[in-house]
Amino acid sequence: MKKDLHPTLNKVIFLDPSCGFSFLSASTKYSQETMEWEDGNTYPVIRVDTSSASHPFFTGKQRNVDIGGRVDRFNKKYNL
DSSP states (O other): OOTTOSOOOEEEEEEETTTTEEEEEEESOOOSOEEEOTTSOEEEEEEOSOOTTTOHHHHTOOOOOOOSOHHHHHHHHTTO
């Protein structure tokens, strides 16, 4: 097998700043920002936009955008 072909797998903290949720996982991504984890070790931090703690599907705060059916939308679009 060739050396240095695959990226190294490191432990990183994924942080969702919108709700403060974070979890430790392995990833090939790396960041200069670090944070101390619950075990006392310091790991790189990867900031994410959404996580299971903030996504509407997992929180149950979904909005139903589709109010009418296809016929209602057609009639509304063409003022029928």
